Amino acid sequence: MEDLISNSLPGMRDLLPEEMGRFQLVEEHARRVFAQYGFAEIRTSILEPTELFARGIGDDTDIVGKEMYTFLDRSKRSVTLRPEATASVVRAYLQNAMYRSAGVTKLYYMGPMFRHEKKQKGRWRQFYQIGAEALGSDHPAIDAEMIEMALWLLKSLGVEAHLLLNSVGCRDCRPRYIDLLRSELNKCVTDLCEDCQRRASTNSLRVFDCKVERCQPFIETLPAISEHLCQECAEHFAKVKGCLDEAGIAYTFVPRLVRGLDYYIRTAFEIVSGELGAQNALAGGGRYDGLSEALGGPPVHALGFALGLDRLVMILPEEQSAKSQRKPELFLAYMGEAALIKVSEIARDLRHQGFSCYLDFSAGTMKSQLRMANKLGTRHVLIVGDDELARNVASIKCLDDSRQWEIAIPDIGAYLNRFRIPNS
Numbered sequence: 001m002e003d004l005i006s007n008s009l010p011g012m013r014d015l016l017p018e019e020m021g022r023f024q025l026v027e028e029h030a031r032r033v034f035a036q037y038g039f040a041e042i043r044t045s046i047l048e049p050t051e052l053f054a055r056g057i058g059d060d061t062d063i064v065g066k067e068m069y070t071f072l073d074r075s076k077r078s079v080t081l082r083p084e085a086t087a088s089v090v091r092a093y094l095q096n097a098m099y100r101s102a103g104v105t106k107l108y109y110m111g112p113m114f115r116h117e118k119k120q121k122g123r124w125r126q127f128y129q130i131g132a133e134a135l136g137s138d139h140p141a142i143d144a145e146m147i148e149m150a151l152w153l154l155k156s157l158g159v160e161a162h163l164l165l166n167s168v169g170c171r172d173c174r175p176r177y178i179d180l181l182r183s184e185l186n187k188c189v190t191d192l193c194e195d196c197q198r199r200a201s202t203n204s205l206r207v208f209d210c211k212v213e214r215c216q217p218f219i220e221t222l223p224a225i226s227e228h229l230c231q232e233c234a235e236h237f238a239k240v241k242g243c244l245d246e247a248g249i250a251y252t253f254v255p256r257l258v259r260g261l262d263y264y265i266r267t268a269f270e271i272v273s274g275e276l277g278a279q280n281a282l283a284g285g286g287r288y289d290g291l292s293e294a295l296g297g298p299p300v301h302a303l304g305f306a307l308g309l310d311r312l313v314m315i316l317p318e319e320q321s322a323k324s325q326r327k328p329e330l331f332l333a334y335m336g337e338a339a340l341i342k343v344s345e346i347a348r349d350l351r352h353q354g355f356s357c358y359l360d361f362s363a364g365t366m367k368s369q370l371r372m373a374n375k376l377g378t379r380h381v382l383i384v385g386d387d388e389l390a391r392n393v394a395s396i397k398c399l400d401d402s403r404q405w406e407i408a409i410p411d412i413g414a415y416l417n418r419f420r421i422p423n424s
């Protein structure tokens, strides 16, 4: 016999039904919230040409440099499992010439992302994101609305979260700032960790993402981008903050907050939760006006965010988690083969009427079937045994108070519909 293959790859995991219930609850909730804000779903391919991410995210980012699942397909083309979805959404936007339609294009997505990251609590190599992108406006009010939507999505699920906000400048003011940053970094480069030493010359902004303790005192003395914004960026940032104030949204201005991806300009934000521990980021986002051009498209103002679903479900409040566990409305218990045929018929009929019915085929005793109904959280069990069958009736047992009563089998559908007995 071959060896049993019983382990998934490191960093990959199966989402079992209980956790899937929470994923589904959040996804359904997100669909409702996104629709309220006028966003429509897009599903892009999970496998993309490697070039899309190399150009769209940047060769010298950790994601592209170290973390992508890249391989040659059968036609020897380099392909990559998407590490994030923004580049794919913009690719689809360009490929389908969505920029031709008037107004702002508002899209959302949900699905798996792949990054070969170091193993750490709260980090997986296949993880799930829900995200939204709005393409076609540079109005500061849309930055604020995007942030409001992300926060409302969390708040309406009962999740406490906090907004961290910064502006990272634009293609005019950032290069000047980067020059300044590099010259400051050069003064302390030998004191920094290996990664920071490399970043100092390749991708200096990423130094601010460093979590190594000995780098922190040096990082704190570095100039902050927000103090070196050009006038347009400073005005844009002031207006975004004004709109957030109007909406009553609290935030912490974090002058050294940068995003790991090259194409971000101006508004950059993170949403964090105190309940998550070291990996406290629930969502990250911002404006990426340069991405379309980086992919060969026309200039397009755009912004978006991505929210980590794996982390969000970890801190979902108890009452939401309880809601996510779907219980069958009715458990149908039977004794004997003839009764099984009868309950199958009843279940079929009830399902066609919209009820969820659970039938167990392991031919257990009545006691074990009731135990299973209890475990599933069903409140009502419909019982058919030889005696009931002979009289063309079924017993209904309420598991809450053990009351039991009989109903003529042909009347069950009408009866349940009338009282809507089940725990829906």
Ligand code: AMP
Binding pocket: 084, 115, 117, 122, 123, 124, 125, 127, 128, 129, 260, 281, 282, 283, 284, 285, 306, 307, 308, 309, 310, 311
């Ligand atoms: P990013 O695309 O890196 O801006 O990440 C956005 C959000 O996705 C983060 O705030 C996390 O909640 C989540 N996320 C990113 N990477 C991972 C990962 N490896 N495992 C789980 N969640 C992740």
